[in-house]
Amino acid sequence: MNLVFHPIKKFKDYILFIGFHRLILCFITLLFLFSTFGLSQFQSPQFITSTYKYINKTLNSILQRNQISQLAKIIVVSHFNENLDWLDLLVDDQISCIVYTRSSKPLPYQHKFVINKGREAVVYLQYIVDHYSNLPLSIAFVHAHRTSWHQKNPSDIVIALQALQWNKYNYMPLTSEKTRYEFKPISVDPQVKVNYELWQAVLQKELGPPPENGINAHCCATFVVKREAILAHPKIFYSNIMNYILASSYSDQLTGRTLEYTWHMIFGQPAHINYRTCDIFICDSNGMVSVPLDRKKKLNN
Template identity: 25%
Template structure:
């Protein structure tokens, strides 16, 4: 059996990404901090600091569509913040196990999140986060973003299996959606570049829907 081809895509601001040395997988680091020079043979690309990790991920997909490896691992600059502080080695070992089992999508998080159309329950008004982004204290427009993406009524509840924005996805799942779908998603993010309306946060609750393999985007006739 041929070994699956894998690529890592990192959405980095000012985080220490030296953990990438723990893997032999090729990686592209999209740097939004402007202070990164080189990381051991990994590819560096610069992006403006807007739109959270969704801006990075959709930019990557659009620029490379339809040529992808068997699996793409999308990770934040510090993917361990939400994962009980497990090590990089454990994350990549977990990824290898899921790929060996032919998993099509997997979220790197120790929990699943159940929320309503407004992202509730959430901690967007956590005093410790006040001032970190313009959407602090507001609800998350999960239902609204869903409807703009899929052109059909939103469900009342969502179960997010990649709520930390860290996940792996098979090429076939990416290609289930046309390039225009991802271009539309990126436009939604560009319309809220500072996450004032929490559009970027909404995508963290929708990754499993975006990559669920369904071709059902438009409402039935």
């Protein structure tokens, strides 16, 4: 009987990422076999052995198909020509990384080349489209620079990722810097007009009308989002946004920024959001962002 309990134990270990619907499928399969062959056949050594092989093969197949979705978290980097040495500081944190680059220079990380249009918006959308069926539990979408004017409290993206309370919320901005913008068909500001047109063309079907009072949210397209928030929309939704940006006659600065202003709404947040720093990051008793001690050593080396 050990042959029976071994795969059951193995099955138990993988329930969390196999999914409840697959668990039901395996149960129905076993029930069908039991009703078809009867109790005596079910207890035979030959049946036990064949059942063990079938379950083991099924589990291994599921594991291979879901190799990426097993990951708890991943960092998706939009790269042009920035220094990526800071990624080495995250190697021991068990955070996988993928770099989408526009650079022709070889990189020491897994990467893909994408058309040089749409800035980070197209990179993020490309990743979602590429991995829609096997997304990790949480994805951090970031720029390739370690520090910038908009990376505030914390001012270092490495500290932000190491102090982050991963998986706490469906959507979590990685900076406290704020931005606001409007969506109107007529405006002296071309960005306002582009915001409106892009929303009407590819966002409205899923999100409804554009926000009447504009948006007030965290700045500049560095955030973490859970898989379930991405899967709230069909894959074609993300493909349509990407295709619209790539085909647009407007500049990258305009179309790319529209996505900066709308990512939080795409992932289920209201138009106006304001996360407190210590709701997102680990903080010390003084309310300052705090990296765990074991990680501080690496930052100081």
